[in-house]
Amino acid sequence: MQLRLFYLTKYPTPFSSPWHNIDSGLPSGGSSISGYFPNLYPEDIPNYIRRHELFFDGNKWRYKTFQNKVFTPNGEYNFIVQGGNIYIARQKFGLGDHIDITKGNNVDFAGQIRFGHNKKNKGQIKYWNNASGHYKPSVNEAGNAGLPLDLFIPHEFS
Secondary structure, eight states: OOOOOOOOOSSOOSSSSSSOOOOOOOOTTSSOOTTOBOOSOTTSOOOOOOOEEEEEOSSSEEEEOTTOOEEOOOEEEEEEEETTEEEEEOOBTTBOOHHHHHTTOOBSEEEEEEEBOSTTTBTSEEEEOOOOTTTOOOGGGGGGGOSOGGGBOOOOOO
């Protein structure tokens, strides 16, 4: 007797099969090149989440959902930069880590960003940093983030 199991998921699967490869991004020399940060823990499997694209509309920072709806961010988010685009996600319930936002791939930069909470300063960046354990981007590469450098607070990795 042969038993086949089928399951339905609420969200589409991020990979075509359970056996997938994640590019570690390490060049043959084993170190990252300037402006290019690999996932330092490629064995960690990313969770499927919906990330939002962050942009500046000339007045405030906004983000666009996958349905092209535009919202004004408030509070704290993790962010990553890939291909010149900034993506954000809130970290909650063990989801929204940097590798979840990147789907395990390499980044130009990664960190955390904090926006104002009230109507006056919603959509305005209070500060941002390079705090990302999976990527540990160099402070020297903060310009890759495309965010205001005067609001950058360096994170020192131990």
